[in-house]
Amino acid sequence: MKRIALLGMPNTGKSTLFNRMTGGAARVGNWPGITVELLSGKILLGGDMVEIIDLPGIYDLHGFSDDEQVVRHFLHDNVPDLALVILNATQIERQMSLLLQLKQLNMNVVVLLNMSDEARKYGITINSEKMSEMLGLPIYLLSGKYGAGYQDALQAVTKALRYPTPGMAEQLRSQLEQDEHIESEMARVLHHAVQVPAQMPEHLTDKLDRVMLHPWLGLPVFFGIMYLVFQGIFLLGQPLQGWVAEALSWLRSAAMEPAVAGTPPWLSGLLLDGIYNGVATVAAFVPIIVLFFLFMAMVEDSGYLSRAAFLMDALMAKMGLDGRGFVMLLMGFGCNVPALMGTRVMRSRSLRLLTMLVIPFSLCSARLQVFVFISAALFSPQHAPLVLFSLYLFSFAAAILTALLFRSKFQSSEPFVLELPPYRFPTLRQMLLRGWIEVRHFLSRATQFIIAGVVLVWLLTNLPSSAVAGGPDTLAGMIGTALHPIFAPIGINEQLTIALIFGFVAKEIVIGSLAVIYGLSGDALSGALGMQLDWVQAYSFMLFTLVYTPCLSSIATLRTEAKDIGYTLFTLGWSLLLAWSLSFVFYQSARALGY
Numbered sequence: 001m002k003r004i005a006l007l008g009m010p011n012t013g014k015s016t017l018f019n020r021m022t023g024g025a026a027r028v029g030n031w032p033g034i035t036v037e038l039l040s041g042k043i044l045l046g047g048d049m050v051e052i053i054d055l056p057g058i059y060d061l062h063g064f065s066d067d068e069q070v071v072r073h074f075l076h077d078n079v080p081d082l083a084l085v086i087l088n089a090t091q092i093e094r095q096m097s098l099l100l101q102l103k104q105l106n107m108n109v110v111v112l113l114n115m116s117d118e119a120r121k122y123g124i125t126i127n128s129e130k131m132s133e134m135l136g137l138p139i140y141l142l143s144g145k146y147g148a149g150y151q152d153a154l155q156a157v158t159k160a161l162r163y164p165t166p167g168m169a170e171q172l173r174s175q176l177e178q179d180e181h182i183e184s185e186m187a188r189v190l191h192h193a194v195q196v197p198a199q200m201p202e203h204l205t206d207k208l209d210r211v212m213l214h215p216w217l218g219l220p221v222f223f224g225i226m227y228l229v230f231q232g233i234f235l236l237g238q239p240l241q242g243w244v245a246e247a248l249s250w251l252r253s254a255a256m257e258p259a260v261a262g263t264p265p266w267l268s269g270l271l272l273d274g275i276y277n278g279v280a281t282v283a284a285f286v287p288i289i290v291l292f293f294l295f296m297a298m299v300e301d302s303g304y305l306s307r308a309a310f311l312m313d314a315l316m317a318k319m320g321l322d323g324r325g326f327v328m329l330l331m332g333f334g335c336n337v338p339a340l341m342g343t344r345v346m347r348s349r350s351l352r353l354l355t356m357l358v359i360p361f362s363l364c365s366a367r368l369q370v371f372v373f374i375s376a377a378l379f380s381p382q383h384a385p386l387v388l389f390s391l392y393l394f395s396f397a398a399a400i401l402t403a404l405l406f407r408s409k410f411q412s413s414e415p416f417v418l419e420l421p422p423y424r425f426p427t428l429r430q431m432l433l434r435g436w437i438e439v440r441h442f443l444s445r446a447t448q449f450i451i452a453g454v455v456l457v458w459l460l461t462n463l464p465s466s467a468v469a470g471g472p473d474t475l476a477g478m479i480g481t482a483l484h485p486i487f488a489p490i491g492i493n494e495q496l497t498i499a500l501i502f503g504f505v506a507k508e509i510v511i512g513s514l515a516v517i518y519g520l521s522g523d524a525l526s527g528a529l530g531m532q533l534d535w536v537q538a539y540s541f542m543l544f545t546l547v548y549t550p551c552l553s554s555i556a557t558l559r560t561e562a563k564d565i566g567y568t569l570f571t572l573g574w575s576l577l578l579a580w581s582l583s584f585v586f587y588q589s590a591r592a593l594g595y
């Protein structure tokens with residue numbers, strides 16, 4: 001099968017184009033370094049099946065960060081039949097150097113000048129035919145996001161696959177001394193084929209940045225936006241979750257209970273109180289997940305991440321991190337795993353390790369589910385969003401504290417050059433795609449962990465069969481009792497202890513296992529929790545859940561990214577210790593104050 005590789009600098013729209021070509025679901029975002037791994041898809045092109053490969057962006061072929069290595073290894077191991085080189089049409093001058101280097105690799109090349117829509121808006125005119133003629137390469141203008149020029153580009157690609165570009169061979173000179181010659185030729189091409197207005201008109205980006213990057217307004221604006229967003233998630237998401245839970249419990253009494261009516265009690269118990277209750281409780285979170293990721297898509301695609309990096313860079317430097325570390329923390333709000341992988345863009349190993357040490361404290365969407373549920377059960381509708389917001393602040397605080405404590409162990413001085421891409425509005429298509437990617441991810445985790453998890457919880461809370469279900473003589477009861485000396489000082493009871501043990505595998509299971517332990521779901525479960533716990537215990541439980549290890553996948557990712565078991569165990573041990581200590585301080589001081 002023929003192979004096409006998408007090559008270009010970071011943030012030029014490779015993944016966007018990949019999605020358009022393959023109908024795939026590569027993650028897209030207005031931040032250089034979103035893609036850090038290979039992704040491939042197949043399409044039918046001119047009657048043949050062709051494999052398309054999306055690659056991380058590279059600034060040049062000699063980079064040595066881990067994501068750039070991915071590209072180099074790929075090119076080394078499999079020469080693609082066609083390199084589709086994507087340049088940002090608004091920055092041709094800067095991006096030409098990569099094209100130069102790729103030309104020297106003796107590959108079949110088609111050049112796409114992407115973001116033609118922005119180039120036009122900025123008054124940049126590019127004569128792609130002239131450019132193509134002068135360089136002897138097929139060059140096309142296109143907008144991968146909005147689709148203009150796409151069909152022509154696709155035809156050119158089909159053609160180039162069939163007949164390797166004529167004239168390539170004699171232009172390929174592998175010696176470095178030729179560089180200057182080609183570079184001067186490039187200058188000539190740029191001069192003749194590209195016109196950039198002497199002064200760029202002021203754009204929305206400049207106007208917005210005057211507020212967003214304001215020396216003292218910037219940070220309050222950031223926290224203000226965050227607060228509104230979590231208020232919004234709570235106000236919209238929580239009722240949606242309630243409705244879905246209600247619908248599912250109606251389904252239980254209307255259809256599931258009659259269906260299992262004739263079976264032995266242990267089987268109907270396992271099916272209804274175990275699997276159905278657990279899965280239904282988890283499934284009720286789908287609307288919150290969708291809502292949350294629609295918002296994340298807006299943040300990631302707008303270009304605000306770079307502004308956040310800019311605002312926080314100086315502060316992060318004091319902690320031995322840099323602006324990128326802050327962005328990874330924000331990305332971790334979605335899921336810690338891609339944020340951990342995103343650190344591949346860092347060249348310094350110690351900076352990477354320190355950043356990966358703090359990312360797991362970022363309050364991911366799975367933990368968000370636990371907090372939305374518990375805070376709605378224990379706090380008034382006025383206080384619950386504040387509680388949620390305070391947990392985000394604690395998440396930053398845990399990261400900051402960790403960085404401050406360990407920065408001397410991981411010293412580095414990697415310079416970080418910040419790019420501020422223009423603000424871009426995500427299209428509806430991009431937002432829906434993102435929502436869909438996340439629901440799919442959630443469902444795949446659900447099938448992997450949640451069903452097995454709830455079955456196991458059910459067994460633990462129902463065996464041995466002589467014991468009263470959920471009582472102290474069951475296996476779960478015994479585990480809870482055994483761990484009592486550790487968890488009692490932080491106000492966490494036996495039932496919550498079992499949920500925390502399962503939460504080690506994935507936080508999505510926490511509420512599901514509480515549903516199984518209590519044999520209740522939805523509102524009934526909230527009610528039972530509200531009766532049994534007071535707010536101090538609930539908050540202590542949430543703090544612990546926030547700070548201890550996010551999930552097994554994140555540990556596995558830490559291990560593969562750091563390639564160091566000692567470091568992985570250290571991050572595990574530290575997060576458990578910190579979780580316990582924070583909860584201990586909180587719980588004991590609250591009790592001492594009489595709450």
Ligand SMILES: Nc1nc2c(ncn2[C@@H]2O[C@H](COP(=O)(O)OP(=O)(O)OP(=O)(O)O)[C@@H](O)[C@H]2O)c(=O)[nH]1
Binds near residue numbers: 010028
């Ligand atoms: N205006 C405009 N924006 C685009 C176009 N193509 C992509 N974008 C936006 O540019 C940003 C970067 O797109 P990606 O597809 O993630 O870029 P990438 O090259 O894969 O980036 P890395 O994976 O970081 O190397 C996103 O905000 C896209 O929505 C386009 O043709 N026009």
Ligand SMILES: [Mg+2]
Binds near residue numbers: 056
């Ligand atoms: Mg990409």
